[in-house]
Amino acid sequence: MDGMRQGLTIGEFAQLTHLSVRTLRRYHEAGLLEPASVDPASGYRYYTGAQIPQAQVIHRLRELDMPLADVKQILATGDPEARAELTAAHLRRLEERLDRTRAAVTSLRQLLRPDVERLEVELRSVPARTVTAVSGTVAEEDVLTWYDGAMAELDAAVRGHEPAGPPGGLYDNELFTAGRGRVLVYRPVPDAPETGRVARHVLPAVELAVTVHRGPHDDIDVTYGRLGEWVVEHALAVDGPVHETYLCGPRDDPDPDSWRTEIGWPVFRLSPGARSGG
Structure with missing residues (x-):
C-alpha cells in the first residue's frame, strides 16, 4: 500500500x-x-x-x-462470557419493555372500543378468614417476580392440605399511589405449617364491590378503572387493600384466554343487595 x-x-x-x-x-x-x-x-x-x-x-x-x-x-471487554452477560442483560430489559408495550397496546384497544361490554359488579360481604400467606413490602415493578416466588413457597407449604377455595392477594393502595406497598398472597388453608415466609393470617371481614377480569393481565388496569368508576357511582369507597382472587390462572391453564381474576374493591355499601352494570 x-x-x-x-x-x-x-x-x-x-x-x-x-x-x-x-x-x-x-x-x-x-x-x-x-x-x-x-x-x-x-x-x-x-x-x-x-x-x-x-x-x-x-x-x-x-x-x-x-x-x-x-x-x-x-x-x-475481552471476556466472551462477560460480553454475553452484558448483552443478555440488555435483552432482558428489552423483553420487559416489550411486555410493557404489549400491555399498553392491549389496554388502549380496550379503552378505545366503542362497544364496551357491560361490567357486571356484585356487592359481596366476605367474612373473616384464616389463611396461609406470604406478605411483604414490594416495589410495583417487582410485584410479578415477588408473586411467583411467594406462590411457589405457598404451594410447597400447603401440599397435602385441601384448600377452601382459589388463591388470592391483597394489594395496599400505596403500591399504586407511591410505587411501593404491602402485598399479601394467600391460599385459603387455615392449618398449613408455618415455614420461612409462610405464616397464618386472619383476613378481616370486608364489604367488596367485585367484578371479574377475563383473560391475561395486560389490560387489567382497564377493568380496575371501570370498577372504580362503578364504585364512585354506586357505593362509597373505603380505605383498605384491593382484593384479587385467582379463579383460573397460569397454574391452572396455560391458555391466557381462560384466565379469570376477581377484583374486589373495599366499599361501604349504600344500597344493600345491589347488582349493576356499567
Missing part, C-alpha cells in the same frame, strides 16, 4: 458494512469505532477490513437500542 492509500475510504467502508457515512462519522465521534488512520493533511478517515465485523456488531447493538456506554463496555 503506497503513501496515498492508507486503507479503505469511509465511502468504501460504508459500502462494505451497509452503514451510512453519517453513521460511521457518528460512531467515530462517540468513540465507538475509531478509523484505523486519519490523513493529517486532508482529514480523510481510513478503515481496515478487520474493522468490518466490529462495525457490524456496533450497528446490531445500536439497533437493539443499547446505550452508548453499554456498547463501549462490551467492545472493551
